[in-house]
Amino acid sequence: MNKNRVILLVEDNPDDEKLTLLGLRKNKIANEIVVARDGAEALDYLFATGRYAERDRSQMPAVMLLDLHLPKIDGLEVLRRVRADEQLKRLPVVMLTSSNEEKDIVDSYNLGANSYVRKPVDFDEFSEAVRQLGLYWIILNEGPPA
Amino acid sequence: MSDRQKILIVDDRPPNLFALEKTLIATEAEVVRAASGNEALAATLNHDFALAILDVQMPEMDGYELARLLREAPKTRSLPIVFLTAAYPEDEKVIEGYKSGAVDYIVKPYNPAVLISKVNVFLEMDRQKVELRRQREKLAAVNRELEAFTYSVSHDLRAPLRAVSGFSRILLEDHTSGLDEEGKECAGRITAAASRMERLIDDLLRLSSLTRAEMKWEVVDLSSMAEKIASELRSESNDRAVEFDIMSGITADGDSSLLQAALGNLLGNAWKYTSRHERARIEFGVTLNAACGFPNPEIGADAQVYYVRDDGAGFDMAYAGKLFGPFQRLHDAGEFPGTGIGLATVQRIVNRHGGRIWARGEIEKGAAFFFSLPANEENGGTRDEQE
Numbered sequence A: 001m002n003k004n005r006v007i008l009l010v011e012d013n014p015d016d017e018k019l020t021l022l023g024l025r026k027n028k029i030a031n032e033i034v035v036a037r038d039g040a041e042a043l044d045y046l047f048a049t050g051r052y053a054e055r056d057r058s059q060m061p062a063v064m065l066l067d068l069h070l071p072k073i074d075g076l077e078v079l080r081r082v083r084a085d086e087q088l089k090r091l092p093v094v095m096l097t098s099s100n101e102e103k104d105i106v107d108s109y110n111l112g113a114n115s116y117v118r119k120p121v122d123f124d125e126f127s128e129a130v131r132q133l134g135l136y137w138i139i140l141n142e143g144p145p146a
Numbered sequence B: 001m002s003d004r005q006k007i008l009i010v011d012d013r014p015p016n017l018f019a020l021e022k023t024l025i026a027t028e029a030e031v032v033r034a035a036s037g038n039e040a041l042a043a044t045l046n047h048d049f050a051l052a053i054l055d056v057q058m059p060e061m062d063g064y065e066l067a068r069l070l071r072e073a074p075k076t077r078s079l080p081i082v083f084l085t086a087a088y089p090e091d092e093k094v095i096e097g098y099k100s101g102a103v104d105y106i107v108k109p110y111n112p113a114v115l116i117s118k119v120n121v122f123l124e125m126d127r128q129k130v131e132l133r134r135q136r137e138k139l140a141a142v143n144r145e146l147e148a149f150t151y152s153v154s155h156d157l158r159a160p161l162r163a164v165s166g167f168s169r170i171l172l173e174d175h176t177s178g179l180d181e182e183g184k185e186c187a188g189r190i191t192a193a194a195s196r197m198e199r200l201i202d203d204l205l206r207l208s209s210l211t212r213a214e215m216k217w218e219v220v221d222l223s224s225m226a227e228k229i230a231s232e233l234r235s236e237s238n239d240r241a242v243e244f245d246i247m248s249g250i251t252a253d254g255d256s257s258l259l260q261a262a263l264g265n266l267l268g269n270a271w272k273y274t275s276r277h278e279r280a281r282i283e284f285g286v287t288l289n290a291a292c293g294f295p296n297p298e299i300g301a302d303a304q305v306y307y308v309r310d311d312g313a314g315f316d317m318a319y320a321g322k323l324f325g326p327f328q329r330l331h332d333a334g335e336f337p338g339t340g341i342g343l344a345t346v347q348r349i350v351n352r353h354g355g356r357i358w359a360r361g362e363i364e365k366g367a368a369f370f371f372s373l374p375a376n377e378e379n380g381g382t383r384d385e386q387e
Helices: A014-026 A039-047 A075-083 A102-110 A123-132 B014-027 B037-046 B063-072 B091-099 B112-174 B181-212 B222-236 B256-273 B317-322 B342-352
Strands: A007-010 A033-036 A063-067 A093-097 A115-118 B006-010 B030-034 B051-055 B081-085 B104-107 B217-221 B241-246 B251-255 B279-288 B304-310 B357-362 B366-371
Touching (some): A007 A014, A007 A039, A014 B112, A033 A039, A039 A063, A039 A075, A075 A093, A075 A102, A115 A123, B006 B014, B006 B037, B014 B030, B014 B112, B030 B037, B037 B063, B051 B112, B063 B081, B063 B091, B081 B112, B104 B112, B112 B181, B181 B342, B217 B222, B222 B251, B251 B256, B256 B279, B256 B304, B256 B342, B256 B366, B317 B357, B342 B357, B342 B366
Parallel strands (some): A007 A033, A063 A093, B006 B030, B081 B104
Antiparallel strands (some): B279 B304, B304 B366, B357 B366
16 A cells, blocks of 8 residues: 655756665665656656646655755745645655755744754664654555565 | 935025025035925925025924924934024023024024034034935845855855765765775765864854854853863863862953853863873963063053963964964864864954953963953943944
């Protein structure tokens, strides 16, 4: 049932994307990971528009990892639109940021981010965020390799 | 837009306006005429005036009433006003005029030369005011730019750094079998260099935020602050034989968290640069400039001077000028680790308090850092301009 729920990673920096994917894979995350490289693409995925027009909109990602600084439409704007949508407003959102700038943190909490992880995504921090969000039953770890 | 200053002249009689305007030609300012109070108020909406010259006796709205209305409007609140009167007004009229915001009176018939020199004084004042405002705006723009720069440093400089340290760590953690000893050493060096750069960026950001944060003035107990710092240093490595000699009862006017950072840096440096000596002695105290052993000629002989002195590695006085520059180091990182930001930070903090900092050292004999923190009331608390 929950096995197919994807993790949506919204990240424009290919290095950070690779590091995050390697980190999640290394920690045996079994969920499919969909990568959107800017805010517009993330919104297309979430709202099943544009290149994702075929997607079933009712299938919400398990969690969205959302970079703050994105080309075209930035992370805060993506967050604003997600929270304004009747269905998507319940989507767990973990903001990714490259600094501990207070303003970023305050802004994203004001807009309804659920959690905050500093890049590169440290797996322990990510696990803690997942635990706090009560998502451990959605984010699936494969068993240890036989 | 023309840079010519503008003078508003208000009189109900056209011949008077004509004569006044002719006189004012010598000031090179642009003259705008109004034949009544209402016309004058309308003119203030379309122009920025440097000065208003008002006739007192006018039908309907007299000069005093007009001045009162000008004072009430935000745009003309600080517009200087000169009243023209037929005779020198009686005392109560003078008082009424000042209440409504007069800056000066000129009695008719006036001497044109006197009028012009008075007007020129006001024009010069206005020029300075405009210049001051321009400087303030420029400063604000520079500050905004600096903030954007800092933000960009903290974000954009970190991004490639994350890749460098992240990927080299992955090489070390997951691909060691494919690396020979030299390969592993190289990857290790990459990781170490990246984390050093991360520390540099953090220090740099801290330095710039220290200089921008608003200051809260209070009386700060420097002695107990120093005691606390000393015991923290001791607890970090308690196997060292270091004697702290901290004078008791030292206080200063200043910002507590800034002074904490300054004192922490100075005592931390003393601790660090005595680490190669078997025994060491670190002092913190206050004395008079004349008695400190290395008086600063730029401040008074009886000014209070605080000092942090150690008997550690010291430095060559030939390089004393470089001590306080950011990223300047007089010792190599292998000998004494550090990013070279500490003393630059201390200097900024002392400067923000309106004080001076200077140092004396001798190789392997030790270093002494002296700083002054002028008391707040001496400067009326104005030395740190509002940012």
